[in-house]
Each structure stands twice: as C-alpha cells, then as structure tokens.
Amino acid sequence: MRWKRVLFSGLGIGLIYTLFIHAKTTPDLPVPLQDKPIRTIVIDAGHGGSDHGAGGRYSHEKDIALDVALKLGKILEDAMPDVKVVYTRKTDRFDDVHRKAAIANEAKGDLFISIHCNAAPPIKKIVGYKTRTYYVKKKKRTRRVNVYESHPNPAKGTETYIWATAKNAAKTESLRNNSVIVFDANSEETQAIMDAQDPETIIMLNTLRNVYFDQSVRLSTLVQDEFSRVGRIDRGARQRNEKGILVLHATAMPSVLVELGFISNPEEEEYLNSADGQNELATCIYRAVKRYKDELERVYKSGEAARPALDPAPAPASAPTVPARQVVNHIPATVSTTNETPDAPAADAENLNYKVQLMTTEKVYARTNTLFKNLKGTIEREEFKQGKKKVNKYIWGSFRTEAEAQAAVYKARKQGFSDAFMLTYKDGSRID
Ligand SMILES: [Zn+2]
The missing domain is CATH 3.30.70.1070 (Sporulation related repeat)
Structure with missing residues (x-):
C-alpha cells in the first residue's frame, strides 16, 4: 500500500497542505492518505548483541530497550488487531542500523518507533586534596592536587527525538528509494509518473517528507505528553544535531526515537529495569500511538465527508498556498472500499x-x-x-x-x- 500512499501524497500535494492548514486551526494535526492510515507499525529495540548501548550500574540499554519494545508490541497486537506489528529484533541480536532501517522499509511500515535509554556522564566532585611528590633534576618537590569523587549524573526524564531537518535530503532519498521498490515496474505510465529524475517527483517526495515530519513531531509530542501524565520528567520532543540518528532518516515513514529514561541515574535505572516501570513506559507509548492513529483516522474521515461539496480544480503549481476546497477531490472516492491486502499493491x-x-x-x-x-x-x-x-x-x-x-x-x-x-x-x- 505504501506506493499508493506515496502517490496520493504526491498527487495530493495540495490536499496535504490543505490538511496542514486545516490542522493548524483545529486541535488535532495529522494527515490521512488512505482509509487506514496505520497498517504496520515497526518497533525497533535499540542496540543489541555486542552493542550494549549505554550502561548503568548493573544493566544495559539494549536489554531494557528490548523488554519495553516487546511489551509495547504485545499491547499493540492485543489492542489493535488490525495493525501489523513488526520488530527489528525480538532477541538479543546485533544488527547494523542500516539493517534495522531496511527491515522497517521492507515491512512497508507506516510508523517507526525506536526505543532507547539515555545516559549522561558522571559528575566529578572535589572532595579533598592530597600532596603529590615529584622530582625535578633529582630535587624533591611537592604539589597539592585535588581528590575527586565520581557521582552519577542527576539527569533524568524522557525525551523523544525526530529526525534532524539537516537530514531532510536523506529522508527524501529514503522515500524515493522505497517508493520505487514497491512501485509497479511493469507499467510504462506508472514509471513515467514516478520518474526519479523528474523534478515533479522530487517535489512530491519532499512534500511527503514534510507530511511525515509533521506527523513525527505530532507523535513525539503525544509520547512526551503521556509520559508527563504519569509523572515522568518531560525533557521534550526534539531534533538531534546535524549528525542525526540514522534510523530516523533512513526509514521511509514517520519515525520517532524514544529515550525512556537515564540508565545513568540510579533511581531511573531501577525504574527502567522494573516490571512496573517497563509496563508503564510501554503503556504510555501505546496511548500516544493510539491517540495519533485516532487523529489520523478522524481527519481522514472528515476529509472524506467534506468531499462531495467541493469542486474539482487543477492541481496547484505551488502547493502551500492552495485553498482547501481545490484539492480534497484528489482523494479517490472508492479508496475506503477497496479490498486490497495491507501489503500488496494489488x-x-x-x-x-x-x-x-x-x-x-x-x-x-x-x-x-x-x-x-x-x-x-x-x-x-x-x-x-x-x-x-x-x-x-x-x-x-x-x-x-x-x-x-x-x-x-x-x-x-x-x-x-x-x-x-x-x-x-x-x-x-x-x-x-
Ligand atoms: Zn541508544
């Protein structure tokens, strides 16, 4: 289905922006492009195998990430039987981050959630002095030096990352590569439409990327909101520096990375390793995904309901300025009644x-x-x-x-x- 979504998005450039504009004046944001906007959710437990991730006093990030990823997946599977849950790993296994992104793309995910723990370096405190003896040309000298004690960094709380806008080009590239993979290569017409060199295609893909960015921002905000509802410290939804996070920009879908808490903080390490803590974390992420999915479906339905009143109009040359009524017609009328399987572009x-x-x-x-x-x-x-x-x-x-x-x-x-x-x-x- 993803190629279809790509096309809808592309051809509905105006539609997308319309819904953005609409969204910004209404409480809920997102953009529906198909009858079921979320069919496949990819859960990525960070690190694994020989890559331990950050370490606490007694535990490793890779294990906590896996535990919470599996718990989240289980909740999603139970609560959303219409959604397919795909895991980048279900065991303590090492995979290169490129491989993880490839798993998500091959699964044609509609959402990518990467799960990690944070860490902050210990803080050194001066607790006293000592005298150190040394020699210069065989003459004995002494010097007073500080004595340090290392304390765990008190940093705590949760953060959710979205890809850095410095990585926008890389994200577009991921979308391009993956729209081609799932495209019907036998059709001359469809190839012509989706010509990778065509500036029009690039515009479509950039537009789609912008939609995914806004959707990712929305989900990250919801995740943080759910965490703060249960009393976690909310360090915000944010972008990482220019270096970016590969899995976030190499996945051709909306993507977020959740830092569950600081494994370097003993209190949080305890929480992150406890069954209650892990259940709470997984439940918070689930609730955020649920709200996100409901919002997407709601906006889709409202677009669908509004359509008959609208007039057809030519596709706009410059997308962002298009008034709403010109474009909603691009939603195919039968889209919600097609009985395709979720994965096959039948x-x-x-x-x-x-x-x-x-x-x-x-x-x-x-x-x-x-x-x-x-x-x-x-x-x-x-x-x-x-x-x-x-x-x-x-x-x-x-x-x-x-x-x-x-x-x-x-x-x-x-x-x-x-x-x-x-x-x-x-x-x-x-x-x-
Ligand atoms: Zn990590």
Missing part, C-alpha cells in the same frame, strides 16, 4: 481499469504532437458530436489502479491539461 477489485481524459477539443492532434510529449503510453482519440460540431476526446493511458490514475491526472494537469480527470472502466466499458 490491482483494484474486479476487472476495473482507469484512464485519464486529457481534454475535449475540435482540433485533431497526432500522438506525436508535442502536446503529449511528456505523457508516455497510449493516447486515444474519440470523436463525438456536440450539436453539429465534431469534437475530439483525448484519453491517456490505461492504469491498473485508481491511485496510479490519480497520479496520472496530477501529472496531466501539471502538463497543462487543466481539466484532466479520471475515467473508470469495467470490462472495457466506462462505468463512472
């Missing part, structure tokens, strides 16, 4: 296929006309009579799914066919 039900009507005109154009230069695939011309006039209908392509066709509509509009729209066929006959 063709739409029955013997349906889709084409794009580019324009009607009295003029006759050849396929080779420069008008159609950027539209790969077939262009059909259908003649019909309008009063006494002969008029020509130009129809582009044949698409397996509505999402592909909607993407093609977007592309056609960008090519100047401002009235382009989708046609639906069943067994070769037009049915819409």
Whole structure:
C-alpha cells in the first residue's frame, strides 16, 4: 500500500497542505492518505548483541530497550488487531542500523518507533586534596592536587527525538528509494509518473517528507505528553544535531526515537529495569500511538465527508498556498472500499481499469504532437458530436489502479491539461 500512499501524497500535494492548514486551526494535526492510515507499525529495540548501548550500574540499554519494545508490541497486537506489528529484533541480536532501517522499509511500515535509554556522564566532585611528590633534576618537590569523587549524573526524564531537518535530503532519498521498490515496474505510465529524475517527483517526495515530519513531531509530542501524565520528567520532543540518528532518516515513514529514561541515574535505572516501570513506559507509548492513529483516522474521515461539496480544480503549481476546497477531490472516492491486502499493491477489485481524459477539443492532434510529449503510453482519440460540431476526446493511458490514475491526472494537469480527470472502466466499458 505504501506506493499508493506515496502517490496520493504526491498527487495530493495540495490536499496535504490543505490538511496542514486545516490542522493548524483545529486541535488535532495529522494527515490521512488512505482509509487506514496505520497498517504496520515497526518497533525497533535499540542496540543489541555486542552493542550494549549505554550502561548503568548493573544493566544495559539494549536489554531494557528490548523488554519495553516487546511489551509495547504485545499491547499493540492485543489492542489493535488490525495493525501489523513488526520488530527489528525480538532477541538479543546485533544488527547494523542500516539493517534495522531496511527491515522497517521492507515491512512497508507506516510508523517507526525506536526505543532507547539515555545516559549522561558522571559528575566529578572535589572532595579533598592530597600532596603529590615529584622530582625535578633529582630535587624533591611537592604539589597539592585535588581528590575527586565520581557521582552519577542527576539527569533524568524522557525525551523523544525526530529526525534532524539537516537530514531532510536523506529522508527524501529514503522515500524515493522505497517508493520505487514497491512501485509497479511493469507499467510504462506508472514509471513515467514516478520518474526519479523528474523534478515533479522530487517535489512530491519532499512534500511527503514534510507530511511525515509533521506527523513525527505530532507523535513525539503525544509520547512526551503521556509520559508527563504519569509523572515522568518531560525533557521534550526534539531534533538531534546535524549528525542525526540514522534510523530516523533512513526509514521511509514517520519515525520517532524514544529515550525512556537515564540508565545513568540510579533511581531511573531501577525504574527502567522494573516490571512496573517497563509496563508503564510501554503503556504510555501505546496511548500516544493510539491517540495519533485516532487523529489520523478522524481527519481522514472528515476529509472524506467534506468531499462531495467541493469542486474539482487543477492541481496547484505551488502547493502551500492552495485553498482547501481545490484539492480534497484528489482523494479517490472508492479508496475506503477497496479490498486490497495491507501489503500488496494489488490491482483494484474486479476487472476495473482507469484512464485519464486529457481534454475535449475540435482540433485533431497526432500522438506525436508535442502536446503529449511528456505523457508516455497510449493516447486515444474519440470523436463525438456536440450539436453539429465534431469534437475530439483525448484519453491517456490505461492504469491498473485508481491511485496510479490519480497520479496520472496530477501529472496531466501539471502538463497543462487543466481539466484532466479520471475515467473508470469495467470490462472495457466506462462505468463512472
Ligand atoms: Zn541508544
């Protein structure tokens, strides 16, 4: 389903921004792009195997991360049977972070949650002095030196990270790579739409990245909110410095990294290792995910409900300024009724296929006309009579799914066919 989401997002650039604008004036933020915005959640227990992560007095980050990841996964599996939970690891195993990101991408996750513990270096305190003896040219000298005692750093509390905006280009790259993987490579039209070199594709992907960024920010805020509700110290939702966190920008989905607490703080180390503490942590993250998912679904439904009142309009040239009513039409009407499996980008039900009507005109154009230069695939011309006039209908392509066709509509509009729209066929006959 992800490629579909990519396309919806891309073709619905305006839609996305519309919902942003809408979202910023209403209490809840996010952006729905499909009937079930969250189908797969990837849980990543940080570190593992030979990579212990941070250490406390008696425990390692990798073990706490795994315990909480498994507990969170169990809660999600029980409470959200419609959601598939994927783990980057379920055992004490080492995987390179690139591998972890690849697992998430292969699973076509809709959300990536990485679980870690924080640590802060011990604090040295001067507790006294001592005299040190040394020799210079065999002459004995003494010097007073400080005596230190090491104390655990009192830093405590939770933090949730999102990827650093300095890593935006890397995130877009991840989206691009993964949209291609799941794309229907057999279709000339779909390849044309999703041409990786095409500036339009880049715009789509950057837009999608911005959506994911806002969604990640939203989830990170909810996670922190849930932690503070149970009395944890909230150190905020934040971005890491330019270096970034690889799993956050190498995953082609909204992504957050939760620092459960400071393993370097003895009190928190106790909490992080206790069954009660771990259950509380997992429950907090679960509640945040639940709120996030509910919000996405709610906004999706409201977009769906609002649609019939809205007029079709050409896709906007510059997305952020588009007024709401112009774009909600890009949500395919049947999206919530398709019965595809969550993972497979299957063709739409029955013997349906889709084409794009580019324009009607009295003029006759050849396929080779420069008008159609950027539209790969077939262009059909259908003649019909309008009063006494002969008029020509130009129809582009044949698409397996509505999402592909909607993407093609977007592309056609960008090519100047401002009235382009989708046609639906069943067994070769037009049915819409
Ligand atoms: Zn870590």
